[in-house]
Amino acid sequence: MSLLKENPPEEPIIEVRDLETWFPVKTGLLGRTNYHIKAVDQVSLQVKPGEIVALVGESGCGKSTLGNSLAGLLPIRGGELYFRGKSALNQNRLQREIFQNKVQVIFQDPYSCLNPKHTVFEILSFPLIYHKICSPTEVRDYISHLLEQVGMSNEYMNRYPHAFSGGQRQRISIARALGMKPDLIICDEIVSSLDVSIQAQIVELLLELRNKLGLSLLFIAHDLSLVRTVSDRLYVMYLGKIVESGNTDDVLMNPHHPYTQALVQAVPTLDRSHPPIPLDGEVPSFTNMPIGCSFQNRCPHRSDKCIELPGISRSGSREIRCFHPLTEKT
């Protein structure tokens, strides 16, 4: 059974333009909606077939919200969402189901995303039967094929999640996502709760699956060194907005946005002669956002101009949202 898909090479699997996801803030006794916070604000992003795209940023900057919006798990307030060139908004229920099957999510915590009361076989079979991916007679064969793909023995099929380690559970989650024959898997911090040696195993597995099945991955992470190893392209997010994007190596080796530079410099390396440089201050809360550039209160290159919102400037494949981009490598 081949899970490989043929695509025209250039058409993005998923593309969003000016996507916005808002959350209401309710106050008072009657719970009236007072105002909204823009957790995802004017985000444009695309993932091409077979590409691994990373989304990085500090916690609370809207990475997961964006991931969930793309997967159709959160209502989208504004903007456009295209799946294989067709708008994925305002679909009927059937179309929506098809779209959601093709975009799968793997969540961060391998301990809470598998139901402890079901065996691995049950966990993997429910979505297959519900969405009629394969007939009930074939389910067992299909599942052992899935388990094999993620490097697990099919003896494990009748065990319960508690019998597995974090890394193995994450493999089960990957198998569950693969079962739907997805085009895109959104990996939301899937290795951050694992040990380094296990992290490396899971990352190798993902890269192997990408090569074998031609999957696209949106890799949400906060570990820049991991992102550099995994991804082809990178989006840096800060307070709901994409502040910089481009090829991973270009962006990380030669960041143009001061925030990206601060992130890169804060990562500890094995080289003691380059100590990490902490970024001062904390992420402002969404309810108390600075007007204009959202990074202005922590930015070393701030000027009077920054009280206005910088537009997106492009050079080649790089996009950046800043009035004072860094040009020289520092």
Place this chain on the structure above:
Amino acid sequence: METPKQSKGADTPLLQVLDLSIGIKKPNLTVQLTEGVSFELSAGKIHGLIGESGCGKSISSLAIMGMLPEPGGTLIAGSVRFKGENIYQMDELALNSLRGDKISMIFQEPFAAMNPLVRVGDQMLEIFEYHSVDFDRHQKIRNLLDEVGLSDHRRILKSYPHELSGGMLQRIIIAMALLLDPEVLIADEPTTALDVTVQAQIMSLIVQLCKERKMSVLLISHNISLMAQYADFISVMYAGQIVESNEIKAFLSRPSHPYSRGLMGAVPSLDRENKKIISIPGQVPEPGNYPQGCRFNGRCVDATEQCLNEPPNKNLENGGRYRCHY
């Protein structure tokens, strides 16, 4: 592993862990968790303890505080000496005045370490109910908050934990750990739950406090880059044993144990030219189920006949030690 050499001259190490073996008693057997763990902490230095989960890092750090898990946690052999005195021969009262007073601890998860129902200020004051002090408590709390870089005292002391960010809470926890001016600080994965930018802030704070107060810090982490940046000495733990320990520079330039090399290869790095990472195949063996001979033999690519039978133990000429035949 034999007893570590006494440091030269008069300065005996502040805290010595000698051949520590800890087990968990089950109804019909005792599962051994660590075996022969030895290291020492000296004033003003950061000692790193690195290893994967389940390798015995945290249980060793709990043993230093005399806090073996109940029920079943037992000391099989070895001792923990604080200024030469074995804490396992102290009575409960003496031990209580040691914990918090002389040896203090920062835990991994800032949100789990605080009581969500009690205001931060009250939680900080609570410490003084069990430890009598002769200084002005409120003043001390304010001084420490300044020291950890939190200046808005009134707001912070009146807040509940959920009203503060992870980085702020971790700073408060560090401040709490320092309230009684401890001489030893155990930091168990202090930045794992935090973002890199906050991690850099917290770590430079810990280093600065360590140097200023001549405090000795045991830094437990699984992040080797973090160790490379901040630790002075490093001990690598694997399956309940310390498989390699050395001064950090010597370790980084030439890791001797294959597991240490594996760890360094498995870490993705921003600065390395070659960005491929190499995973270590297999999994950490379960406690009680450790292989004969070298405990790494099941995952080691160079394992030979000798590795299956004899447990290795070697010294390096520069004072480091490692457990490998090759």
